[in-house]
Amino acid sequence: MAYKITDACLSCGACIDECPTEAISQGDATYQIDEDKCIDCGACAGACPVGACEEA
Numbered sequence: 541m542a543y544k545i546t547d548a549c550l551s552c553g554a555c556i557d558e559c560p561t562e563a564i565s566q567g568d569a570t571y572q573i574d575e576d577k578c579i580d581c582g583a584c585a586g587a588c589p590v591g592a593c594e595e596a
Contacts (some may be wrong), residue, residue, distance in 0.1 A: 541580060541595055541596055542563075542573060542575040542578035542580060542596050543573055543578055543580065543582065543584055543585060543593050543594065543595055543596060544573060544593070544594060544595075544596040545564075545570055545573055545584075545592050545593055546562055546569050546592045546593075547569075547570065547592075548590050548591065548592040549570035549588075549590070549592040550581055550589075550592070551566070551569075551570055551571060552588055552589065553571070553587060554587045554588060555571060555583075555584035555587045555588050555593055556571070557587075558583040558584055558586070558587040559583060559584055560579070560581060560583060561577045561578065562577065562581055563575075563576075563578045563579075563586060565576035567568060570592070574592075577596070583591075
């Protein structure tokens with residue numbers, strides 16, 4: 541199951557460099573995760589300072 545980024549996202553970009561599959565990109569309001577690229581590793585969740593990355 542892919543991860544998702546919640547509305548708690550501050551758009552700080554901390555998660556982007558941690559994603560090994562480059563599944564995270566800037567969306568309209570916050571960052572977003574491409575479910576097709578996400579390998580469910582949780583690296584983004586560990587990097588997020590506000591816990592905005594969570595399992596979908």
